[in-house]
Amino acid sequence: MKGKAELKTAKLPVLNTQLPGPNAKDIIARDSRFISPSYTRSYPLVIKRGRGAMIEDVDGNIFLDFNAGVAVCSTGHSHPRVVEAIKRQVDDFIHISGTDYYYPHLPMLAGKLSELVPGNFEKKTHFGNSGAEAVEGAIKLAIYTTRRQRLIGFFGAFHGRTMGALSLTASKSRQRAGFGRQVLDVTHVPYANCYRCPYNLTRETCGAFETKGPHCARVIEDLLFKTTVPADECAAIIVEPIQGEGGYIVPPASFLQTLRRIADKYGALIIADEVQSGMGRTGRMFASEHFDFVPDIMSLAKGIASGIPLGATVARADIMRWGPGSHASTFGGNPVAIAASLATIELLEENLMGNAARMGEYLMEGLRDLMDKHQIIGDVRGKGLMIGIELVKDRATKEPHPDALLRVEIECFHRGLIIQGAGTSTIRLSPPLLIDQEQCDFAIKTLDEALSVVED
Numbered sequence: 035m036k037g038k039a040e041l042k043t044a045k046l047p048v049l050n051t052q053l054p055g056p057n058a059k060d061i062i063a064r065d066s067r068f069i070s071p072s073y074t075r076s077y078p079l080v081i082k083r084g085r086g087a088m089i090e091d092v093d094g095n096i097f098l099d100f101n102a103g104v105a106v107c108s109t110g111h112s113h114p115r116v117v118e119a120i121k122r123q124v125d126d127f128i129h130i131s132g133t134d135y136y137y138p139h140l141p142m143l144a145g146k147l148s149e150l151v152p153g154n155f156e157k158k159t160h161f162g163n164s165g166a167e168a169v170e171g172a173i174k175l176a177i178y179t180t181r182r183q184r185l186i187g188f189f190g191a192f193h194g195r196t197m198g199a200l201s202l203t204a205s206k207s208r209q210r211a212g213f214g215r216q217v218l219d220v221t222h223v224p225y226a227n228c229y230r231c232p233y234n235l236t237r238e239t240c241g242a243f244e245t246k247g248p249h250c251a252r253v254i255e256d257l258l259f260k261t262t263v264p265a266d267e268c269a270a271i272i273v274e275p276i277q278g279e280g281g282y283i284v285p286p287a288s289f290l291q292t293l294r295r296i297a298d299k300y301g302a303l304i305i306a307d308e309v310q311s312g313m314g315r316t317g318r319m320f321a322s323e324h325f326d327f328v329p330d331i332m333s334l335a336k337g338i339a340s341g342i343p344l345g346a347t348v349a350r351a352d353i354m355r356w357g358p359g360s361h362a363s364t365f366g367g368n369p370v371a372i373a374a375s376l377a378t379i380e381l382l383e384e385n386l387m388g389n390a391a392r393m394g395e396y397l398m399e400g401l402r403d404l405m406d407k408h409q410i411i412g413d414v415r416g417k418g419l420m421i422g423i424e425l426v427k428d429r430a431t432k433e434p435h436p437d438a439l440l441r442v443e444i445e446c447f448h449r450g451l452i453i454q455g456a457g458t459s460t461i462r463l464s465p466p467l468l469i470d471q472e473q474c475d476f477a478i479k480t481l482d483e484a485l486s487v488v489e490d
């Protein structure tokens with residue numbers, strides 16, 4: 035019990051053993067014998083329990099978690115109010131299947147999401163169990179509603195790994211390698227990455243500040259619709275309002291607004307994939323709100339239920355009109371997951387979303403200061419607690435530095451800070467939304483040390 039008590043009060047890391055410790059080594063050996071080798075782990079963290087922003091490994095080492103189980107544990111690990119809600123629900127009933135029966139939880143959460151998701155119109159929700167399923171629901175709905183089959187997505191996008199979602203994912207070739215041709219007809223175009231403009235334009239020359247909108251959005255109308263994607267066959271444009279796995283890339287608002295204008299003009303739908311950027315992470319409930327962007331369909335998962343698997347596809351009610359049996363999931367909208375989600379949303383609205391905005395600004399300031407010291411940092415960007423630090427070999431050429439990324443991740447791990455990479459060479463910070471200034475200071479100091487070692 036000593037470990038548990040220590041974890042409860044710890045705010046910063048305490049490392050007692052070499053990493054990995056003896057227990058961690060044992061489990062990693064068993065893991066490599068029994069677990070699918072398709073998983074990607076950068077360093078040997080083996081977790082026993084978590085509390086708030088802290089996690090304890092199987093050897094009693096305590097870490098500060100700036101990844102939150104890949105942007106999932108928004109309220110921190112095992113928040114007492116989320117745990118209480120789960121326990122209460124488990125006592126009542128665990129499962130009945132919303133596909134075939136009714137229970138109060140489904141309309142309760144769907145009603146709340148309908149209020150929260152941008153758009154001054156009625157909305158309906160379909161529940162699944164993961165981000166990929168929330169995306170599958172969105173694309174099936176778009177194809178069903180428009181009776182069109184072509185989709186437009188963006189390079190760098192990550193929408194999941196099921197066969198439908200994989201057709202949209204365009205982040206790393208290894209995600210597709212070996213799986214043959216894709217099942218959906220998707221055309222990808224470059225995302226609005228102003229740090230490395232794919233067209234070598236500047237914000238001034240690309241039209242981002244003009245009503246016509248940036249070149250990277252207009253290319254859909256000016257090039258795709260005139261060549262490979264007949265406009266009247268395009269079902270939807272699917273976009274992450276802030277690109278996640280692709281490198282935490284924040285587009286200009288005019289990019290998203292131009293996509294909206296083009297979709298409206300040609301009768302296509304807009305799907306916003308907010309699986310990673312949603313649920314308070316950016317300091318607003320949804321990243322779309324930063325850009326006055328109103329999609330027709332939104333995919334949600336990750337932070338929605340503090341770690342209990344839940345996905346949601348929220349759509350305009352006049353779009354979600356498919357008939358019984360056209361789409362459903364046995365476990366989707368499980369009552370335990372919904373109880374966790376309702377408790378999560380309450381916490382986000384009470385203060386965690388505000389804290390994400392405040393701590394995000396504080397972190398960004400500290401990280402931008404690090405740029406003076408570390409030439410290897412090419413760019414620092416983000417909103418709220420969705421922050422990317424892009425590493426480059428040379429600031430002038432902006433050549434990515436993937437080796438440095440891996441080394442920084444490992445150096446941080448050995449100092450007790452849990453971070454992850456995104457894109458080719460971006461450090462991704464996606465901590466639980468309850469972190470405080472002291473924990474931000476520790477993260478900045480640790481990144482500073484890790485970058486110094488890597489630059490040496």
Ligand SMILES: Cc1ncc(COP(=O)(O)O)c(C=O)c1O
Nearest residue numbers: 164165166192193194278309310
């Ligand atoms: C934007 C986005 N969409 C979809 C997914 C897929 O989610 P899952 O891994 O829960 O299927 C992810 C996962 O990282 C994501 O970041």
